[in-house]
Amino acid sequence: MKIALFITCLADTMFPQVGRATVRLLERLGHEVVFPAEQTCCGQMHVNTGYQREALPLVERYVRTFEPYDAIVAPSGSCVGSVRHQHALVASRFGSTALAEDAEQLGRRTYELSELLVDRLGVTDVGAYFPHRVTYHPTCHSLRMLRVGDKPLQLLRNVDAIRLVELPGADQCCGFGGTFAIKNADTSTAMLADKMRSVLDTGAEFCSAGDSSCLMHIGGGLSRLRTGTRAIHLAEILAQTRDGGPTDG
Known part of the structure; x- marks a missing residue:
């Protein structure tokens, strides 16, 4: 499967090893991982602090960047929660009905890592070893x-x-x-x-x-x-x- 990686702001700036680990894991399982370079913040911090209108361009960019992909994974339940539960809301209030529909559909294709592995890929044993x-x-x-x-x-x-x-x-x-x-x-x-x-x-x-x-x-x-x-x-x-x-x- 071809999977797009949504790295998230925090992983990109402070914890890049998390993104690298996600890629290594999925490639080891036989999947192709791509990194759309146009991605930016999901807009969660804007929405959560009351700046919903300011989040609209970020919602538009997320939809535009990830729309071509059937599966998107992010190593962050927080950011996936924003994509799935906030994007359509922001789009319907400040954007358009079409954008809201696209955001809602894309949210259903955006997975937190454990969701992708268990629900979409049907795997619970990834062959990992961690003696701790x-x-x-x-x-x-x-x-x-x-x-x-x-x-x-x-x-x-x-x-x-x-x-x-x-x-x-x-x-x-x-x-x-x-x-x-x-x-x-x-x-x-x-x-x-x-x-x-x-x-x-x-x-x-x-x-x-x-x-x-x-x-x-x-x-x-x-x-x-x-x-x-x-x-x-x-x-x-x-x-x-x-x-x-x-x-x-």
């Missing part, structure tokens, strides 16, 4: 907006040599929430402290998730406390094989 103790944090957008359920856990359970441990209070927000962490720093920090306590209680070497934004928040806190526990994206684990060497990050 790992816990998984289901991010809010993937859990509540996309409703990916246990798809990431299905994939992780099939990773060779992994020691997957359940995260206490897994469904509780880590406190990032984009600009929420800036506007409500004290509350965000308290939520992060609770999440870090849960992660550390598992004794995990790595905390994994499907969103780099939440991993940046959790990983930053764990690093500042010198806990030795690292944050790692789901794609980075799934991209590893016995002969694949260490992760990029």
Whole structure:
């Protein structure tokens, strides 16, 4: 299958290893991955902070850039949530009916990584090898907006040599929430402290998730406390094989 990669702003600027891992994984499974260079931000931060009209050009660009592809994947539940649930809304309010229809159809072809693997490609064992103790944090957008359920856990359970441990209070927000962490720093920090306590209680070497934004928040806190526990994206684990060497990050 020919799959277009929507890299997202955060992965592009701060976590490029997540994009590389996504490509390695999908190519190992026999698929062709293309990177449309015209892509930009999905517009989520504009919509979430009240600038919906300003997001319209970004919606138009996303539709124009990815319309030729039957499947689009993004290593981010947050950005896929925006494409699937916000783009048509913005287009209908400030664009046109035709644009809204195109955005809605394209949203159905845009997948978070675990959705693409399990639902579209029908695979739960990707041949990964990761001999470490790992816990998984289901991010809010993937859990509540996309409703990916246990798809990431299905994939992780099939990773060779992994020691997957359940995260206490897994469904509780880590406190990032984009600009929420800036506007409500004290509350965000308290939520992060609770999440870090849960992660550390598992004794995990790595905390994994499907969103780099939440991993940046959790990983930053764990690093500042010198806990030795690292944050790692789901794609980075799934991209590893016995002969694949260490992760990029």
